[in-house]
Structure formats: C-alpha cells, structure tokens
Amino acid sequence: MSQVKILACGDVNGRFDLLLKRISNVNSANGPFEFVICVGEFFGPDAKENDKIISGEIQFPVPLYILGPCCPSTCRCYPDQPSEFTSNVTYLGKSGTLTTACGLSIAYLSGIPAKSANGSCNAFEFNSEAVDNLTGPASVSSSYVGVDILMTSVWPSHVARHSANQPVTPVPGNEEISRLATVLKPRYHFAGMGVHYEREPYRNHEVLQGAAQHVTRFVSLATVGNKQKQKWMYALSTQPLKGMTRDQLVAQPPLTSEFPYKDILLKAYERKQQDTAKKGGAQFFYDMDAPMTEEEEQERNRKRRYSGERGPVEKKTSSQPCWFCLSNVEAEKFLIVSVGTHCYLAMPKGPLAEDHLMVLPIGHIQSMVAASEEVREEVEKYRDALTLFYDARGKSLVMFERNFKTGHSQIQMIGVPKDSLRSLRSSFLNGAQAKGFELSILDKEQQVWDVVNEGCPYFSVDLPDGTRLFTRHMKNFPIHFGREVLTGPQLLDCEEKIDWRECEMPKEEQAALVKKLSKEFKKFDFSTDSDDDSD
Ligand SMILES: [Zn+2]
Numbered sequence: 382m383s384q385v386k387i388l389a390c391g392d393v394n395g396r397f398d399l400l401l402k403r404i405s406n407v408n409s410a411n412g413p414f415e416f417v418i419c420v421g422e423f424f425g426p427d428a429k430e431n432d433k434i435i436s437g438e439i440q441f442p443v444p445l446y447i448l449g450p451c452c453p454s455t456c457r458c459y460p461d462q463p464s465e466f467t468s469n470v471t472y473l474g475k476s477g478t479l480t481t482a483c484g485l486s487i488a489y490l491s492g493i494p495a496k497s498a499n500g501s502c503n504a505f506e507f508n509s510e511a512v513d514n515l516t517g518p519a520s521v522s523s524s525y526v527g528v529d530i531l532m533t534s535v536w537p538s539h540v541a542r543h544s545a546n547q548p549v550t551p552v553p554g555n556e557e558i559s560r561l562a563t564v565l566k567p568r569y570h571f572a573g574m575g576v577h578y579e580r581e582p583y584r585n586h587e588v589l590q591g592a593a594q595h596v597t598r599f600v601s602l603a604t605v606g607n608k609q610k611q612k613w614m615y616a617l618s619t620q621p622l623k624g625m626t627r628d629q630l631v632a633q634p635p636l637t638s639e640f641p642y643k644d645i646l647l648k649a650y651e652r653k654q655q656d657t658a659k660k661g662g663a664q665f666f667y668d669m670d671a672p673m674t675e676e677e678e679q680e681r682n683r684k685r686r687y688s689g690e691r692g693p694v695e696k697k698t699s700s701q702p703c704w705f706c707l708s709n710v711e712a713e714k715f716l717i718v719s720v721g722t723h724c725y726l727a728m729p730k731g732p733l734a735e736d737h738l739m740v741l742p743i744g745h746i747q748s749m750v751a752a753s754e755e756v757r758e759e760v761e762k763y764r765d766a767l768t769l770f771y772d773a774r775g776k777s778l779v780m781f782e783r784n785f786k787t788g789h790s791q792i793q794m795i796g797v798p799k800d801s802l803r804s805l806r807s808s809f810l811n812g813a814q815a816k817g818f819e820l821s822i823l824d825k826e827q828q829v830w831d832v833v834n835e836g837c838p839y840f841s842v843d844l845p846d847g848t849r850l851f852t853r854h855m856k857n858f859p860i861h862f863g864r865e866v867l868t869g870p871q872l873l874d875c876e877e878k879i880d881w882r883e884c885e886m887p888k889e890e891q892a893a894l895v896k897k898l899s900k901e902f903k904k905f906d907f908s909t910d911s912d913d914d915s916d
Pocket of ligand 1: 703704705706744745746788789
C-alpha cells in the first residue's frame with residue numbers, strides 16, 4: 382500500500398481565511414493531501430466568520446474533518462448529526478470511528494470532560510460512556526492491533542511522563558483520554574489545547590514482557606495564527622496500518638520512551654475497585670490483566686451481533702473485525718450465499734421476502750463512499766447477476782444503502798414484482814416527504830461518492846428504471862426507511878416486517894433458505910465455475 386499524505390491542525394477558532402491560505406499553499410507546494418483533520422475548536426466567536434463555513438462562502442481545496450464543539454457558544458454552529466457543510470468540511474460527530482478510502486483508520490472524541498464523568502453531559506462535553514463506546518470493540522477483540530489516528534480535543538493526563546522532551550507550557554490532561562489512548566493504541570494521537578508539543582514516541586508494550594507492538598506519537602498543535610508563532614499545522618506521510626508488515630509496524634524508532642499512562646490507570650482502577658466494593662457490586666473500569674471469562678465474552682459478543690442493523694440503540698463499531706467482517710471467526714457464515722474476491726452475498730436475518738439478499742465488502746469498509754474501486758466494481762458485478770436472478774423470478778432489483786449508524790457497509794438487494802414498479806419512485810419520494818426529509822435525484826453520470834464526502838452519513842437507493850435517489854440530511858432519519866417503503870401495500874405488502882427483528886427467522890429456517898438461494902443463484906454467480914452445476 383502506498384504512502385498517504387494528510388494534514389493536521391490545531392484549534393481554528395474561526396480563523397478560516399488564514400487556514401484556507403495555509404492549506405492552499407501547503408497543498409500546492411507539497412501535496413496533494415488526502416484530507417485535513419482539525420482538532421480542538423473549529424468555529425470561533427465571530428458569527429459572520431462562522432457563516433462563511435455554514436453558507437459555503439469559503440471552499441477548501443482539501444476535505445476537512447472537524448470535531449464537535451468545546452464550549453457552549455459554538456454549539457449552535459453544529460448540526461445534531463454528523464454531516465457535511467458545503468465548504469468541503471465534514472463534521473464527524475461527537476465521537477466515533479472511520480476508515481478512509483486511502484485505508485487510514487481514525488477514532489475521534491470531541492469536547493471537554495463533563496463535570497461528572499458518569500453523568501449526563503452537554504453538547505460540548507464527553508463522559509465515560511463515550512469512552513466506553515469507543516474502547517468496547519477493541520477491548521473484547523483478541524485480534525485488535527490499533528488505529529492509525531486518534532483525534533481528541535483535550536490532552537490525555539500524564540502524556541509527558543517518561544519523555545525526555547517536555548511541553549513548554551504544562552497542559553492539564555484528562556484520565557479518560559489516557560484510558561482511551563491506552564486501549565485504542567493509536568499510531569498518531571492528535572490533540573489541541575493551544576500548545577504545540579511533539580512527544581517522543583512511546584511504547585505500547587513493556588520491554589521483555591509480551592509481544593512487541595507499535596509506538597504511539599502524541600502531537601499537540603497550537604491555535605491557528607497564534608501570536609507566539611507556535612506550530613499549528615502538521616504534515617504527515619504514512620502507510621495505513623492495515624497494509625503494513627508486522628516488522629514495519631513494530632519498528633521502534635530511536636528515543637522511544639516507556640509507556641506513560643500505566644501508573645495513573647492503575648490508580649484509577651484501584652479507586653474504582655474501592656468504590657465498587659463500597660457499593661457491593663462488581664464493575665470494571667479498567668483492568669489491564671483480567672481476561673473475561675468465556676461466558677462473559679460470548680454474552681458480550683452476542684449483544685453486539687448484527688450491530689449494524691440495530692439502529693439507534695447501537696454504538697458505533699470500531700474499525701476492527703465486526704459481525705459483517707468475513708475475517709471474524711464468529712461471523713455467521715451459514716448466511717452466506719456467494720463469496721467473491723472483494724465482496725460477498727448473504728441473506729439478512731429478517732428478510733423482507735424469500736429472496737432478499739445483501740452484498741457486503743469482505744473487509745471492514747464503512748460505506749460505498751469509503752470503498753475502493755475494486756470493491757465498487759464487484760458490487761456492480763453482483764448487481765448485474767442479481768438483476769438477472771430477479772428477472773428470472775418476474776421481479777426487478779431495488780438496491781439501497783444506509784450509511785448511518787452502521788460500521789460495515791451493507792447493500793440491500795430486493796426483488797420487487799414487475800407489476801408494482803410504477804409506484805416505486807413515488808413511494809420513496811412521498812415516503813421521505815411524510816418523514817420530513819427530501820430525497821434528491823442524482824444526475825445520470827453521478828455516483829453517490831461524487832456528491833458525498835467520506836465519513837458523512839447518507840442514504841441512497843437505486844431503482845430499476847435507473848433513478849438514483851439519495852439524502853445526506855440524516856436529522857430524524859427513520860432507521861428502517863428503505864424497508865418501510867418497500868413493505869408498503871402497493872409494493873411487497875408486508876408492513877409487519879419493517880423492523881428486521883420482528884421477522885427474524887429461526888436458525889434452521891434461515892439455513893434451509895440460504896441453501897435454497899445458493900442453489901438458485903449459482904447459475905448467475907460469476908464467482909463460481911458454473912460447469913459443475915449438473916442439475
Ligand atoms: Zn466489519
């Protein structure tokens with residue numbers, strides 16, 4: 382995998398003209414850069430300046446990824462959900478994970494710590510729960526390695542410990558951010574807080590204990606255009622973790638120091654245990670050594686199963702093996718109908734009809750916007766094969782993707798009886814209108830990835846007449862929207878199946894249906910040699 386060039390910058394505080402100028406200069410001199418990540422506060426006190434972003438008056442030549450607010454006054458500049466401003470700026474949301482098209486995995490948490498770590502928090506704050514959501518998948522997966530980049534608004538506590546170089550101005554950090562960095566093991570951890578500091582890399586393992594792991598580089602950037610002329614922009618050229626060999630990954634650069642967070646995490650753990658003992662319950666805050674029992678792990682994994690379909694109650698999944706990743710040994714492989722080179726075809730657990738299928742990337746790819754050319758091409762191949770497959774059944778293919786509250790892309794493939802096609806387009810358009818949002822029609826030569834930036838949620842549907850509808854306004858988006866429209870009385874007429882959990886079939890029935898579908902799909906399947914199909 383080749384090198385990827387990105388930029389990182391500190392708190393922008395509304396100084397967009399200056400930022401634009403610097404990005405343009407750096408990009409033409411040393412670019413092109415894939416994207417710019419902005420840590421800390423993006424908007425500033427000047428409403429007129431903020432409007433330049435919101436109205437799209439300023440256009441950045443490189444996509445920007447920004448975090449959420451750190452103070453009450455800038456909250457109003459942000460939409461409720463992750464979304465894209467017309468200025469080529471994507472608001473990632475308060476916290477989550479993202480794998481970019483160039484293969485970099487990013488985890489992010491914005492805001493300042495809430496007054497009570499376990500209580501509720503304001504829009505510009507985070508609590509322990511947000512940290513738990515991010516660390517959860519990593520802490521239960523034995524194959525977890527790390528992420529390429531962690532972005533946080535605030536510093537971790539004790540980050541300068543064991544480092545020969547110290548920050549010029551001491552910055553108080555937060556223990557929860559230290560915990561986050563410990564579990565996620567980022568290769569690069571970027572933070573803001575107005576101070577420039579590039580810590581010596583630190584080890585994520587103890588020397589002579591356990592296998593060697595990669596190092597973490599903590600980089601804090603100063604405020605855009607600061608008077609002290611401290612560094613506020615950082616250029617990085619790296620290879621994504623998933624394309625590196627183990628030797629490349631665990632190489633220990635000179636001046637690598639010891640892991641800085643061990644002591645404070647142990648103290649925090651002891652404190653938590655004392656609290657728990659007082660309350661008389663068992664609860665883990667952070668435990669470096671205690672492995673989960675097999676039952677605990679199974680139970681936890683069971684709860685995570687098919688997280689992508691669960692909707693609002695689910696947490697964002699990490700970039701690590703999930704239930705849809707074929708590399709996950711616990712993925713339910715009996716649901717698979719066909720396996721290609723980059724994608725596979727499987728039956729959903731609660732299908733809308735006996736021939737409802739879905740195409741998924743084999744690797745952990747969040748959406749078609751984030752997918753590589755190869756993945757997109759193979760989705761097209763499956764689409765062609767399924768068009769013929771449904772045609773033979775007197776049906777036409779409707780295909781939709783919801784990149785919203787999902788970690789792993791799932792493209793739903795549903796056959797709709799040909800005699801109901803006339804009402805299809807109006808059903809989607811009217812359905813959206815009834816729910817208070819609008820579906821736009823894409824131009825013929827446009828694809829969803831031409832109009833949506835990576836990391837931005839969207840819903841898109843391809844109809845048999847070639848019409849493609851999409852939206853990226855996900856505020857109040859009904860999670861089952863695609864199913865809801867298709868189950869309507871003029872289409873599949875099975876409104877009891879809107880929520881897949883309401884129509885999940887017993888396992889034996891699922892297996893029998895998959896077997897039947899595999900047999901019927903075989904003669905359309907490009908991934909197998911059809912010569913051996915004797916019947
Ligand atoms: Zn996955």
